[in-house]
Amino acid sequence: MAFSFNATRSRSVWQGFSTQWWSGTPLSLFDNDEYASALKHSLELAAWTTVLATALGTVLALAVTRMRGVSKHPVNFILMIPIVTPELILAVGLYLSLTFITAWPFTLVHLGTAAQVVGQVTYTVGFVVVVIRGRLGVLGEGLEAAARDLGAGPVAALVFVLLRLLMPAVLVGAMISFAFSIDNFVITEYLASDSSTVSIPMYLYANARGGNTTPALNALATILVVMTLAVVALAGLLYRCATRRETGSSDISSTVALGA
Template sequence: MTTDSKRKGIRLPRPLAIFVWAYMVWNLLPVVAAMAFSFNATRSRSQWQGFSTQWWSGTPLSLFDNEEYTAALKHSLELAAMTTVISTVLGTLLALVVTRIRGVAKRPVNFILMIPIVTPELILAVGLYLSLTFITVWPFSVVELGTPAQVVGQVTYTVGFVVVIIRGRIAVLGDGLEAAARDLGAGPIAALVLVLFRLLMPAVLVGAMISFAFSIDNFVITQYLSSDSSTVSIPMYLYTNARGGNTTPALNALATVLVVTTLLAVALASLLYRWATRRESVASDVTGTVALSA
């Protein structure tokens, strides 16, 4: 009875359903194809000639055996690790402070926080590049192009997302539980650590995963703020080599690593959030935010 009425309730018109399915396939096809060719038996990246893992490992040209690839992999992971930690810590602190701002400063602060998110990435990258290269006063003078500048650039961008996610969580929670902790004898620090941080944990984890996924994927900022060949990330390597003639399916393997890590990070964020908030009866809109930013 119930399944019947459910089916009747949201029956899609057939043309619309076909359109949706077509869109799904269109979305997945290029990515799946690119990933599949990393397992091709020959050098071709367009003609399927049998299954093999040779482009992943085993030969000098394989992804995990070639210095060029592993350097890019390593550098990307390093950048992602640093960006994740720094932007999560900074973003959490910023969110805590920003939600406590009252009065006239509230609107301008919220607006300025959004600037890195709404500015075209290219503008942000160029701006950062120029600041770090030509401004000779602290702190611009100490950040050198290469890894330090790349991390600073990525954090500048991701911290805004972390703030938005955590601020949303704080808004959902309200200050009732913190007040309850104070009422029951906890000092201000104890209330913050025992109650607020504990409750913010899911959002903090989500923020971390989003930062990670962004960092791994990022091209523009990372490219602009790089120095030499030791600061080439996966996306940078792909961009420089993907259209060249001398490429192998190892490049597809590299791309596969990129896609899978990003997807894993986002999936993990969503799962962790659900797991950590499973005892809360209050539905929250943070999962919605995650879906949007992913």
């Protein structure tokens, strides 16, 4: 990260401070089409993956929690497969499925951005389900049942009571999805199509040892690190605020109950 501010092309010998590798020259980060394309594509993948994996993981967690009987076990098994499967095997399986299977719905997704999003969502949604199911286990079914007893309908109890209490877990799930997506290399590499679908990790891997590489590559890696840390820090701050309000509400309820 420090060498992204080096005054010369060297990435190993410090020779003064300069911002030329960030902006202002044809080889700088924000003035080079290849760097800008990788950065833009990584953010695009992270945005789609975060939204889709968080939404799908929340719905699946709620559905699995409400399942009864033997059908619950195979669903749990399927959701855990991406978590326990080595990422390389998962990437190869996804690649073969999308390139050799000609049946619907595999024909709807082609190698490129769409396939990369599908692959990253497949990999991350299990983690989101685990986090939200853990939160559901802590909350139990009493609060939703109490809302129903007080006159709320099924949808109102779900939206205004349960989902509000699940927001800290949903936030953590989104954070995990973003971190996995922005940093993912194996799945993204296997499901790429052309130069327009090259992400930051792919570009770093392909060019880190090149003889013509400049400290602008360090600047690109710095963007990756700072972005990830900023999202994690923001999510942690929001999670603390949410749980602090919840703890305060619990204390008030306990005090009222004791007074009664």
